[in-house]
Amino acid sequence: xxxxxxxxxxxxPDDPDSRVHVVLAVKNLAGAKSRLATALPGSRRAxxxxxxxxxxxxxxxxxxxxxxxxxxxxxxxxxxxxxxAGATTVSEPDSPVSDPTAPGGVDxxxxxxxxxxxxxxxxxxxxxxxxxxxxxxxTAEFDAAYRAATPTGRSVVADHTGLGTSALVxxxxxxxxxxxxxxDSAARHVSSGAVALTGSWPxxxxxxxxxxxxRRAVALGVGDRTLAVLTNAGWPVGEHRSRQ
Ligand SMILES: Nc1nc2c(ncn2[C@@H]2O[C@H](COP(=O)(O)OP(=O)(O)OP(=O)(O)O)[C@@H](O)[C@H]2O)c(=O)[nH]1
Ligand SMILES: C=C(OP(=O)(O)O)C(=O)O
Numbered sequence: 219x220x221x222x223x224x225x226x227x228x229x230x231p232d233d234p235d236s237r238v239h240v241v242l243a244v245k246n247l248a249g250a251k252s253r254l255a256t257a258l259p260g261s262r263r264a265x266x267x268x269x270x271x272x273x274x275x276x277x278x279x280x281x282x283x284x285x286x287x288x289x290x291x292x293x294x295x296x297x298x299x300x301x302x303a304g305a306t307t308v309s310e311p312d313s314p315v316s317d318p319t320a321p322g323g324v325d326x327x328x329x330x331x332x333x334x335x336x337x338x339x340x341x342x343x344x345x346x347x348x349x350x351x352x353x354x355x356x357t358a359e360f361d362a363a364y365r366a367a368t369p370t371g372r373s374v375v376a377d378h379t380g381l382g383t384s385a386l387v388x389x390x391x392x393x394x395x396x397x398x399x400x401x402d403s404a405a406r407h408v409s410s411g412a413v414a415l416t417g418s419w420p421x422x423x424x425x426x427x428x429x430x431x432x433r434r435a436v437a438l439g440v441g442d443r444t445l446a447v448l449t450n451a452g453w454p455v456g457e458h459r460s461r462q
Contacts, residue, residue, distance in 0.1 A: 231318040238316040239366055240278045241308075241334035242350040243327050244271055244296045251351075257429045262451040266444065268299050270353045270426060273441025275303065277355040277421075277461070278348055283364055285343060289350075290330040296326070301371040308334045328397040330378055335388070342397040347397055353444035354421035354435045362417055363387065372396065372412040376404035378434070380421040383407055385422065387415075422462070 244250065247264040251441060255262055271289070279287050289300035292310035301307050311324055311333045331347045338345065346364060348355075365371035367376040370390035377384045388395050398406040408414050426435050436448065439459035448455055 232249075235283055236285050237343050238281070238285065238346055239338045239341075240275065240284055240346050240348050241331055241338075242271060242287070242289050242332070242348050243276060243330040244289065244291045244293065244350050245326065246291075246293045247295060251427070254429065254432070257432070258451055258453075262447065264295070265447045266451075267351070268296060269426045269441075269443035271296065271446045272299060272303050273461075274348060274350055274352040274355050274443045275300070275305065276441060277352075277357050278346070278360045279304065280357045281360050281364075283361060286338070288334045288337065290334045298451050306337075308337050327399050329396040331386075331399070332395060335397075335432045342391065343385070344389040345395060346388075347395060349384045349425045351381075351426045352384060352422060353426060354424050354425060354438040355438040355441075356421050356461060359419040359422040363419055364416055364421055365418055366415050368413045372407070372410075373415050373420055374404060374407040374412040375415050375417075375419065377425045378420070378431075380404060382425060382427055386412065 247267055250267045251263045258266060275287055278284060286306060288306040288308050290308040290310060291297050297307045302408060311329045335345050362374050362385060367387040367389055371393055373387040374383055375385040381402055381404055383399055386407060387394065388398055396410060398410060421438055424431065424435055426432055426440060436455055437456060439461040441461055445455060445458060
């Protein structure tokens with residue numbers, strides 16, 4: 219996306235194929251990345267979630283295909299950071315969960331992504347629902363996955379475990395996102411008609427949930443914000459490679 223660095227306002231698209239809107243969802247920071255609780259204290263985990271979101275979004279939004287990106291979150295710090303980076307922020311949809319600080323479970327994530335899709339559908343864009351924890355994602359991988367996606371319908375990029383979903387791509391007018399994130403979401407997306415994309419995209423597939431995932435991401439090369447948080451937290455980044 220060609221944007222003003224200060225306002226994030228999309229400029230005139232410089233690629234005739236520019237028509238992609240990216241949507242990302244992040245839950246309340248207090249409950250985020252709980253599987254990293256033994257590796258990083260709460261404040262560092264929160265910093266890491268924000269950093270990974272911004273590194274992920276920056277890699278995607280740097281694509282000439284991308285005309286905009288949205289973040290759905292109930293968390294004011296996430297919303298503020300996303301807006302400053304140029305995102306449209308979408309309000310978290312109402313949840314049947316009574317405690318407003320509790321994440322809405324996977325249904326919360328799917329409701330959030332559907333709300334972001336609803337906000338842009340009808341404007342003629344294709345949509346990529348992207349995991350918000352892909353700090354090794356590259357713009358080239360994002361472009362390749364979008365271009366490999368079926369031109370009319372849904373396509374899915376499984377994560378590096380083969381079980382989860384890194385990206386759900388919707389191309390063509392009138393196609394529903396129908397997000398089915400959660401356990402075994404890759405298989406459930408395929409069962410519901412999404413085409414499984416088979417490209418070799420290690421950064422796109424590497425969603426970071428565990429300590430091992432952090433190590434894998436550092437080995438691949440993470441974005442600047444993620445690297446800074448990990449370095450400040452004393453994480454052994456060693457001879458860090460730049461994200462390619
Ligand atoms: N907006 C929104 N995002 C959500 C919600 N639930 C999950 N997410 C996001 O969806 C992605 C996957 O969520 P989870 O696997 O439940 O949580 P996580 O923070 O990645 O990791 P764990 O706490 O270790 O499970 C993360 O980016 C979350 O922040 C929700 O109810 N609303
Ligand atoms: C919810 C998902 O992601 P995570 O691996 O973060 O649980 C998913 O892959 O559907």
